Amino acid sequence: MMSRGKKFEQVMREAFEKNPDISIDRLPDPTGGYLGVRNICDFIVYKYPFQLYLECKVQQGNTLNFESRISDNQWNGLLEKSKIPGVVAGVLVWFVDHDITTFVPIQELEMLRDGHGQKSLHVNHLNFRDNIPLEGRKKRIFFEYDVEGFLKSVSSWANRYWQNILNGEGSKDG
Numbered sequence: 001m002m003s004r005g006k007k008f009e010q011v012m013r014e015a016f017e018k019n020p021d022i023s024i025d026r027l028p029d030p031t032g033g034y035l036g037v038r039n040i041c042d043f044i045v046y047k048y049p050f051q052l053y054l055e056c057k058v059q060q061g062n063t064l065n066f067e068s069r070i071s072d073n074q075w076n077g078l079l080e081k082s083k084i085p086g087v088v089a090g091v092l093v094w095f096v097d098h099d100i101t102t103f104v105p106i107q108e109l110e111m112l113r114d115g116h117g118q119k120s121l122h123v124n125h126l127n128f129r130d131n132i133p134l135e136g137r138k139k140r141i142f143f144e145y146d147v148e149g150f151l152k153s154v155s156s157w158a159n160r161y162w163q164n165i166l167n168g169e170g171s172k173d174g
Contacts (some may be wrong), residue, residue: 005058007142008094009042012056015145022047022151040077041089047151050158053081053089054103063120064093066113078106088158092134095123101134101143102126103154107161132157 009026016024023046027039045052055074057064066075070091078089082105090105104121108130112118121129134150136143 004096005056008058009056011142012043012054012092012145015147016043016045019047019147019151022147038071038073040074040081047155049086050155051087052151052154053078053087055091057091057093059093059095060097062095062097062123064091064095065120066109067119070109075106075109079110082106085162086158088154093121098123099138099143100126101136101145103132103134103150105130105132105157105161130157 013024013026016022025044027042027044029039029042041053041055043052043054043056045054055070055078057069059069064070078091081087082089088105090103090107091109092101092103094101100123109121112121112129126133132150132153134145134147136145
């Protein structure tokens, strides 16, 4: 039987594949770093003009703990990719108990961890955080997601973010 996390990844892949002009690549997920392979994320998605690095997490309860749920390799790799113009990198979290799926850019997680000393992302703080909800219609357990709307929101976020960087209002280094 497929785990909920693997099923969520499958649902996400199928949702992206239904949309035209999107390239989605699933990176192999070797257990325990088999043969030294440790990928920084689950998916690389391209929809002009942005490339998106997505690490998918299924979270029971209220909090996504950074240390136990996001490996150093994932964190550092996503952060490094996020410094490239035209790239958006972060974590797509499905808070199962709350029926909320949202994408949190790695820069926001970095600010929470290093800037505010937080050890986790709490579901109740999503309204105050820079995150991008992935809306969907709930079926029995999983959702049918609005990927097109999500990608428009990602594009808007990325345009604002990079405009702030170019105007000297932010830092690419977190």
